[in-house]
Amino acid sequence: MNTAAEKKVRLRTSAMIASIAAEGxxxxxxxxxxxxxxxxxxxxDVVGMTADLAKYTDLHIFARAYPERFYQMGMAEQLLMGAAGGMAKExxxxxxTTYAVFGTRRAYDFVHQVIAEDNLNVKLCCALPGLTTGYGPSHQATDDIAMMRAIPNLTIVDPCDALDIRQAVPAIAAHNGPVYMRLLRGQVPLVLEEYxxxxxxxxxxxLRDGTEVVIISSGILTMRALESAKALAKDGISVAVLHVPTIKPLDEEAILQAASRSGRxxxxxxxxxxxxxxxxAVCALLMEKRVFPTLKRIALPDAFLDAGALPTLHDRYGISTESICENIKSWL
Structure with missing residues (x-):
């Protein structure tokens, strides 16, 4: 007969694809x-374009509303980027939209040469960033920011939740130039409204202040940081959270101010x-400005990650709320 613990493990590891939202x-x-x-x-002037992934990047909603402004380019990401550059020139x-692995690894040269070099007004909104899919290295964009940070003229945005995405869309449209935004799709958590x-x-x-720890975070790790801060508060540990939704250009002033506070x-x-x-990026900034706090990093390893269910993988690679809390306690 299965124990309750065995059932819990099976539930956490049975699905290849899971929502990043917690139950409830x-x-x-x-x-x-x-x-x-x-x-x-x-x-x-807004048009929507994708490479056979409208339904899986939520662009199908735009396609239904504006079919005459929607372009399905097929499974051809290089063509997609080239055509987008041509439309921007007009x-x-x-x-x-596409998956982040395809928009970066597969189409990198076209983003670099066709879009960014001419500073064209193209907005790349790419789904499955980082470890938000269990389908293994072919679909896990764990290196997308590293590649895109190296492209001149390109602004990089990593939203935390549904509110962040909703507000970021008109903001990146108002910015004249190319933008790469990591995209959360489907049923997206909503956490920032209370802040x-x-x-x-x-x-x-x-988002919140604290005296013992400050977490400088982006994307879904800001959600995890807020969850961790609440959990650690129950143990008497005071944690601040600085959300950095724009990776490039970096808000140097805010980061330096957060990192310079003595004793954290x-x-x-x-x-x-x-x-x-x-x-x-943060480490380079602090070194350049000669700010030397006690600093730790929570990130995915420099490795090809496993396939599996997201809760299991997040635990395994240290980006679950429980793992973050355990690490912070061990560092204090």
Whole structure:
């Protein structure tokens, strides 16, 4: 007969694809698709483009609302980026969707040469960032920020939740130039409403203050940081959370202010490899400005990650709430 513990393990590891939302957590359906429709109502230059992944990047909502402004390019990501660059040269603003691994690894040269070199007004919104799928290295974009940070002219955005995405869509549209935004799709958690949050391109936001630890985070790791801060507060540990939704350009002033506060452990947390992401950018900034706090990093390892269910993988690679709490306690 199966024990309760065995049933719990089976439930946590049986599904290849799982939502990043916890059971009972507030979610919002397809925030990107709905925000893009709202934007298109105001701007006739907005078009939607994808490489056979409209349904899986929430662009199908835009396609239903504006079929005459939707372009299905087939399984051809290089063609997708080239065509988007051409449309931008004609005065349109393409919102381009695909999976992050395909938009970066497969189409890198076209983003670099066709879009970024001419500083074209193309918005790349790429789903399955970091460890948000269990389908293994072919679909896990654990190195996308590292690659895209190296491209001149390219702004990089890593939203935390549905509210962040909704607010980021019109903000990146108002920015004249190419943008790479990591995209959360489907039933997206909603966590930032309780923090009186407003997305501003290029700005970090202090969501909560604390005296012993400050977590500098982006993307879904900000959600985990907030959960960890609440859990650690029950143990008498005071944790601040600085959300950094724009990775490039970095809000240097806010990060330096957070890291300079005497006596606090600084933890940089990201849903990305330890190579080339937010933590590398923060470490370089602190070294350059000669700010030397006690600093730890929570990030994915420099490795090809396993396939499996997301809760299991998040535990295994140290980005679950429980793992973050355990690590912070061990560092204090």
């Amino acid at each position: 957590q507030r979610v919002e359906s397809a925030p990107f698709g709905h925000a893009l429709v709202e934007l298109a109502q105001q701007r006739a 005065g349109l603003m393409p919102f381009v 009186d949050y407003q997305f501003e391109l290029g700005k970090a936001k202090l 452990l600084v933890v940089v947390a990201e849903n990305h490899s330890t190579i080339g992401g937010l933590s590398d």
